[in-house]
Amino acid sequence: MFTIEHEFDATVVTLVDDEAAPLMEDVAINLFAECVTVEQLDPRTDQVLRITLSHSQVRDLAAALDLPEGIYRFAREDEPVAKT
Structure with a gap:
């Protein structure tokens, strides 16, 4: 609740x-x-x-809840991409 x-x-x-x-x-x-x-x-x-x-940390946390293990960064404001 x-x-x-x-x-x-x-x-x-x-x-x-x-x-x-x-x-x-x-x-x-x-x-x-x-x-x-x-x-x-x-x-x-x-x-x-x-x-x-920060608001960007919250955005990253929200994205991380639905992603597999790895290192990511946002290429654009709405789309996380895997970092190689």
Whole structure:
């Protein structure tokens, strides 16, 4: 399950783990104009862990989810190609 909320300066997507056991903490993805952050509470330390990605890193991650093992780069904005 997930939710989408539009805030003043970001769109926030929250991923809720509602299928597997043991359940993992919710993941919040904050989409800003200049970057994307991924946040999750670490229950061991009770601190929120944050990773910051550029929009091009998010694009590469999305493409990587559907590609086989290898090294890739985008030749054009919409088409990943294998790097030799």
